[in-house]
Amino acid sequence: MSHISVLLHETIEGLLANRHTGIYVDATFGRGGHSRLLLSQLDDNSHVYAFDKDPQALAVAAELEQEDPRFHIIHASFADLKQELISRGIEKVDGVMADLGVSSPQLDQAERGFSFMHNGPLDMRMDNSKGQTAREWLLEIEEEALANVIYQYGEERYSRRIAKAIKLAGDIETTAQLAEIVKVAHPKWEKHKHPATRAFQAIRIAINKELDDIENFLPQAVEMLKPQARLAVISFHSLEDRLIKQFIQKESTLPEDHGWGLPQQQVDTRRLKKVARVKASDEEVKQNPRSRSAWLRVAEGLK
Template sequence: MSHISVLLHETVDALLADRNTGIYIDGTFGRGGHTRLLLSKLDEKACVYAFDKDPQALAVGAELEQQDSRFKIIHASFAEMQKELNLRGIASVDGVMADLGVSSPQLDQAERGFSFMHDGPLDMRMDNSQGITAAQWLVDIEEEKLANYIFQYGEERYSRRIAKAIKHAGYIETTGQLAEIVKVAHPKWEKNKHAATRTFQGIRIAINKELEDIEIFLPQAVDILKPNARLAVISFHSLEDRLIKQFIQKESTLAEDTGWGLPQKQEDTRRLKKIARIRASDVEVKANPRSRSAWLRVAEKIEK
């Protein structure tokens, strides 16, 4: 299955807000769907910088660089966005977007080791040019820590018994082997879901530091936005969406005065205002089932 960009037009239209020039950031280039549409709506003076950790995504980005001089691809996590832009002399931008989580090519290619649907080497690294594989990570990690990751990041209630079974198995070479170990250890799983769905999610998020990177990325994105510029982020599961929701809520709410005695003048620390929360349409979900769980949240930098 080729990669279909989720909430494509909704994201780009919300990001631009009727503008057609400036400097824009795509924090998760993937296969470039959002970036290509963005470039098609920008004038010749505009520029788009995209980030990705995946070597295959970088190869696609390198081809786009040759085709469009307004575009630059950067091999780094969006958590390093501010540092990388500073190196290039960029202090502020006109919009930042990100499409979180794992991409369709990563899931569909057995050799990437993300999915139990295609048996392959147990890898799971978004940047498979560095770091250790999931197979080695599972050998190295303590059972209690593994159980905590599966519980927290996979929201798996049977994490303890699953972690115990994984550690008891020793070195696990393939995704199929891991899926079978989890299936045997799992007493009861959700209808229409594989027993290993939550465990795979928990392990993948932990290995790639996905939630940690989001927590680092969001404040940086607001720091570099110009006044009235926008942040648009697509999430695919509750853990991601909760982080984005709470961040925007905090940045767009006037802090309460918790002091005692006479009222004190509050400093307005708000940096954002909420613009939209958008779900994929029924038409899109029918055409691309992976968009079913997607949420797009949009916020705008307040001019002070």
């Protein structure tokens, strides 16, 4: 299955807000759908800086860099956004977008080891040039810690049973083996959902430090925004969306006044205002079922 960019037009419209010039950041290049549409809307003086850790995504980005001099790829996590941009002489940008989660090619290529739908080596690393594989990580982690990961990152109520079964199994080499272990250990399957869905999500998030990266990325993105510049972020599960929602809420709300009735000047620390929250249309979900759980949140820089 080729990669179909989710909420493609809604994201670019929300990011640009009818502007057609400036410096923009695609924090998650993937296969470049959002970057390409963004470039098509920008004038010749504009620039798009994209981030990715995945070697296959970087190869696609290198081709786009050759085609379009306005495009620049950075081999780094978006958790290093501010440092990477400042090192290139960029202090403020006109917009930042991010499409979180795993791309379709990562899920669909068995050798990447992300999916229980395609049997392959148990890897799950987004940057498969470094770091522990899921196989190595599962051998090393203690049962209780694994149960906590599956519960917190997978929101899996049977996390303890599943963690016990995984640790009893010892060295698990393939995605099919892991999926079968979880399936056998799982006492109650959700309708229309593979019993290993939540456990696979949890292990992938832990391996790639996905939530930590988002927590590091969001404040940096806001720091880099010019006034009226936009932040547009697509999430695919409740853990991601909750982080983004709470961050935007905090950054767009006046702090509580604890002056106990004494006259004082309240300091306005708000850095964002909420612009939109968009779900994939029925038509998009029909064309691309993976967009079903996607939410786009857009906010605008104030300072």
